[in-house]
Amino acid sequence: MSSELSLKSMLLAAVVLLASWCRPCHAEPLEITPFHTFNQSPLVQIYGLPAAESAVVQPAGKGWTLLAVDVANSYLKRETAREELFLDGEGERITLALRYGVASRMELGMDLPLVAYNGGVFDGFIEDWHEFFGLPQGQRPGAPKGGLGFAYARDGRQRLEMDEAGLRVGDLRFTGGWQLYNDGGDNPVALALRGSLKVPTGSSSRLTGSGGTDMALWLTGSSDYALPGKWGHATIFAAGGGLATSDGQVLKEQRRNLVGFGTLGFGWSPADSFALKAQLSGHSAFYRDSEFSELSSGAMQAVFGGTVAFSPRTTLDIALSEDVTVGASPDVALHLGMGHRF
Structure with missing residues (x-):
């Protein structure tokens, strides 16, 4: 476990160090885009569920790269006469993403993820967070801290079991985008069609991949508004689409092969150097034939x-x-994403 904690510490330290070297600039209005993240549940992030992404594709000959770190902590224990579900652990997903404009209105890219699991260090923080804001604690109080184990049994048969810490390559994704509309104004209205193809380069037994191939297709749009006086500008963004998956190797007898997903959010940039953002992201179920709503x-x-x-x-x-929706996604997840245009 120490190697994974050291890796996490180095990544977070690198982001903080880079931030300390750079000073916020006031050069041009800041583009407000959705957070490049999605449900980090160990039973969901193995599939090709995409982030909403920007409604503006990269111009021809221009590109964008992103180093993102998602840290998600889960604890869930459910049991009935037929089923048992246990999720306890912390996952880190490190994604290197690249998008490049290959032609007018057309963008291609790829996401290379590294996925790690360990007992984690945020159990106590999450309990304090929930207590401070009056949020449901679920089954966390009294549960052992720092545990790692993901398991599911049905009708006396163990269908999933993973309790090994480690860092491994996840499933590689290829992406594409087509600009359907962009009015090109100072406060643009834009719409893009996006797609992705996920291939099984990860390990289904270690929950770094699903063992199958997935395809996603979605629309993402945004509308920006200038605010009066010195209040800056605000953006409303939304996305929606569908994901088609193969059965893969994780609970394949209970898989739903078609999943819908969507995002709705807004952002406000009172200055050119920063913006505040919030979004709701959701998806339909990835599994069926279970009494547990979490599946x-x-x-x-x-x-x-x-x-x-x-x-x-x-x-x-x-x-x-x-x-x-408690239990269907991690209790709390942290997202850091350093992006650069070139």
């Missing part, structure tokens, strides 16, 4: 935080997410 029902997350611009080309997203 057979959809999920909804509230994500809130902001963006800091260190230069006209370099930004840092910082966000926390909270599960709106």
